[in-house]
Amino acid sequence: MKVLDNNENLMRCLCPNCPTYGACMKTEEKTALYCARNSTRCAVDKQGCICGECPVGSDYRLNDMYYCVIGKA
Ligand code: SF4
Ligand code: SF4
Numbered sequence: 001m002k003v004l005d006n007n008e009n010l011m012r013c014l015c016p017n018c019p020t021y022g023a024c025m026k027t028e029e030k031t032a033l034y035c036a037r038n039s040t041r042c043a044v045d046k047q048g049c050i051c052g053e054c055p056v057g058s059d060y061r062l063n064d065m066y067y068c069v070i071g072k073a
């Protein structure tokens with residue numbers, strides 16, 4: 001199921017708490033909810049992904065990780 005890019009999902013997205021969510025994403029890009037959007041333009045240093053613990057991920061039955069790298073679910 002396509003993940004809706006809405007404020008409710010953005011507020012529940014765990015990306016900002018993720019160890020991989022680095023300085024570029026935080027201070028330059030300032031976005032998240034990658035499973036509903038495009039992948040990040042920032043360089044990604046994979047430090048783990050917490051999509052598996054995310055309520056949005058479970059609502060939409062997402063099985064992948066690193067949506068910041070792979071883009072929309
Ligand atoms: S599944 Fe991952 S990318 Fe999607 S809302 Fe949750 S933490 Fe963010
Ligand atoms: S998609 Fe996964 S790895 Fe990327 S910032 Fe979100 S929780 Fe972290």
